Amino acid sequence: MIITRESLRELAEYESPKSCALTFYYQPDTPKDQSHREEAIMVKDLARDALHEAEKGGKAEGVRPALHRILEMADMIHGNGGKAKAIFADSSNGFWREFDLPPKLLATRLVVNRRFHLHGLAPLMETTPAVCVCVLDRSKARLWEMKDGTLREFFGFFQPRQRKGETQESYGYMAAGRIGRNLAEITKQHYKKVNDTLVKMYDRDGWDNLVIGCRDDNWAELSEVLHPYLKQNLAKRLRMEPSSVKEPALREEVQKVLQERQAIRRQELVLEAIGQAHRESRGALGLRRVLRSMEAGEIQTLLLGDRFQATGSECSHCGHIGLSHEAACTLCDQPAKPVEDLTNAILRMALRMNIEIVFVEGNPILEKIGHIAAVLRYRAAKKQNIEMAS
Numbered sequence: 525m526i527i528t529r530e531s532l533r534e535l536a537e538y539e540s541p542k543s544c545a546l547t548f549y550y551q552p553d554t555p556k557d558q559s560h561r562e563e564a565i566m567v568k569d570l571a572r573d574a575l576h577e578a579e580k581g582g583k584a585e586g587v588r589p590a591l592h593r594i595l596e597m598a599d600m601i602h603g604n605g606g607k608a609k610a611i612f613a614d615s616s617n618g619f620w621r622e623f624d625l626p627p628k629l630l631a632t633r634l635v636v637n638r639r640f641h642l643h644g645l646a647p648l649m650e651t652t653p654a655v656c657v658c659v660l661d662r663s664k665a666r667l668w669e670m671k672d673g674t675l676r677e678f679f680g681f682f683q684p685r686q687r688k689g690e691t692q693e694s695y696g697y698m699a700a701g702r703i704g705r706n707l708a709e710i711t712k713q714h715y716k717k718v719n720d721t722l723v724k725m726y727d728r729d730g731w732d733n734l735v736i737g738c739r740d741d742n743w744a745e746l747s748e749v750l751h752p753y754l755k756q757n758l759a760k761r762l763r764m765e766p767s768s769v770k771e772p773a774l775r776e777e778v779q780k781v782l783q784e785r786q787a788i789r790r791q792e793l794v795l796e797a798i799g800q801a802h803r804e805s806r807g808a809l810g811l812r813r814v815l816r817s818m819e820a821g822e823i824q825t826l827l828l829g830d831r832f833q834a835t836g837s838e839c840s841h842c843g844h845i846g847l848s849h850e851a852a853c854t855l856c857d858q859p860a861k862p863v864e865d866l867t868n869a870i871l872r873m874a875l876r877m878n879i880e881i882v883f884v885e886g887n888p889i890l891e892k893i894g895h896i897a898a899v900l901r902y903r904a905a906k907k908q909n910i911e912m913a914s
Contacts, residue, residue, distance in 0.1 A: 527610070527623045529875070532649065535612055535621065535640045536872040544586030544616040546574070547641040548594055550601060550609040551629040567598040570634040578636060586616035587636055593620075594634075612640045626673050630830070643867040646828060649881040650786070653732035655759070655778055656725055658718065660738050660746070662711045664766040665718045668774070669731065675775045680766075681717070715746045723751050733759035733785065735778055737769070759785055790884050793827055797897040798889070806900040809893045811866075815845055818870070822900040823879050826870075829895030830885040834866040843876075845869050870896075 538545065550567065571591045578587045590613035601609070608625040628647040635641040657668040657675070667679040722734065734757045738746065743761060760781045764774075800807030806824075808817040811834055817823050837846040841858035849862045863869055874881050884890050890897060 527625060527645075527648065531621070531623070532642070532645070533875050536642060536875045538612075538614070538619070538640060540586075540614045540617065540638050542583060542586045542616045543581075543636075543638040544578075544583050544614050545637055545640050546587055546590045546611070546613045546615075547633075547635045547637075547644070548609075548611040548613075549629050549631065549633050549644045551632045552606060552608060552627050553632075563601060564598045566632060567601060568595055570632070571595045571598070574634050574636055583636070586614070589615040590620070610645065639868060639872075641865075641868060642871045643865060646830075646867070646871065646881070646883045647885075649871070649875075650883050651880065653782060653785070654729070655733045655735055655782065656722065656729075656731045657735045657737070657774065657778060658722060659762075659764055659766045659769050659774075660718055660736070661742055661765050661767075662745075663714065665714075665721075666766045666769065667721070667725075668771075669729070670775070670778050673779070675771060675778065677771070679721070711745065712749065715749050718746065719749050719751055719754065722754055726753060726757070731757075733757060733782070735759050735762060735781055737762040737764040737766075737774075739763065739765065790827075790882055790887070793825060793882060793899055794884065794887055794890050794897065797827060797899050798893070800899065801897075804903070806903060808898040808900060811894055811896050812847060814896050814898050815847075815870075817898055817900055817904075818873055818877070818879070819844070820904045821877065822902060822904050823874075823877070823898045824901040825880040825882055825899040826874050827882050827884055827890060827897045827899070828867070828870070829887065829890045830883065831891065832867060832895035836863050836866045836869075837861060838863050838866075838869045843869075843873060845873070 548570075553563070571594045575584065575588060575591050578584045578591075590611075593613075594611065605624075606627060608627045608629045610623045610625055610629070612621045613619060625648060630644050630647065633644065652672055655670040657670060659666050659668075664682040665680060666677060668675050668677045670676075725731070726734075734754055736743070736746070736758065738761070740763070747755070762777055797807040798809065801809045801813075808814045808823070814823070814826070818826075834847070836848060837850045837853075837860040838844070839846075839853035839856060839858055839860045842853060842856045844853050844855045844860075845863075845866060846854060846860060850860045852858065853860045871881065
C-alpha cells in the first residue's frame, strides 16, 4: 500500500479512544549474517516490551492483537526487500494500515499512545518531484517517468536509418550530397518530434524535472530545437544511449540527480527563510514564531530539522499548541494535554493545513535557529495593513 498525502492526513487526525494507537517503524539495516536473525529478534523484543508496558497500563486488550500480528511478521520480514515498513494499528477500534516505504525512516521503533507517532515519517513527507527521463540518439528515443521512486517506461519511437546502398559510391557525389542533406533534415525532424512530445507531456502531466540521456554530439543537435521551458526544467544530462540502457542503473542515476537537487533546494529554503525573517518579511525562525505563523495560516513551507525536539501541550478542542505544560488552553480555556514530542502535533497541523513539509538533515544553519523555520506565503500583519490602506 502506497502512503499518500490523504493517508498521512487520516493518520494525523486519528485519536485512539483508549490510547491504543500503535505505531511500528521498520528501517532495514545491513545484517551481520544472511539469516537476518538480529532483525527478527529486535522486532520481537520491541513487540514484547510494548505488550509488557500495555499490561502495566491496563491497555493490553487494545494492543495485543496488533502486537501478535507484528510478532508473526518478525520471522518473515527478512530485510523486506530493501524497503522500510510502517504499521499503524488500533486493535480496540479495528484499525490497521500497513505501508512499504523507501528506506528513509529514522529508525526501527514501536510506540503506543493515544495518537500515531508521525515523527518517523517526517523524511517521507517531503514531496518527491516527478521526473521525465528521455534517452535518445539520432534515430531512437525512449521515455520514462519516475514518481515516488518508481521508474516506468511508457513511450518510445524511432526514425528508420539510411538504407544500405544509399552511399556516394552508389549515387555519385552530388546525389550523396542531397542524401546527406536529407538525412540531416530527417535527424532534425526526429529531434523536433522528441521536443514536441516532451512539451505535450510537460503541459499534460506537469512533471517537475527533466533528465536527458544522450551523447555529446546528440546533445549539441537536440539543444538547437529544445523548447526553453524544457531547458529551464532540465535537471541533468546523462551520457548514455537508448540501446544500452539498463533500468536499475537508470533508476539509480535519476535518484542521485533528485537527491542532489533536493539538497540544493533545502539549503536555498533555509537561507530564504532566514533572509526573509531578517527583513521582517516572509520568513519565520524558531518554534515560537513558527507556531504563531502556522496558527495565522501564513506558512507555505515548513522546514523541520532532524534533531528538532520540544515538549509542550496540545488543546484537545481547538488544537492550539502551547510551549509549556498548560492544564488549560490559553485560547479557548478548554483542557490541554501534555505532549512529550511536539513534532507530531506540528506535523498534524501542517498536514491539516496542506503546508509543504521539508525535512532537513544535518544543517548547521537551521540548528542555530532551533531546528525549525518556515517560508511564509505572506506576513499577516502586513497583509492587514495593506487591506486597511485599500
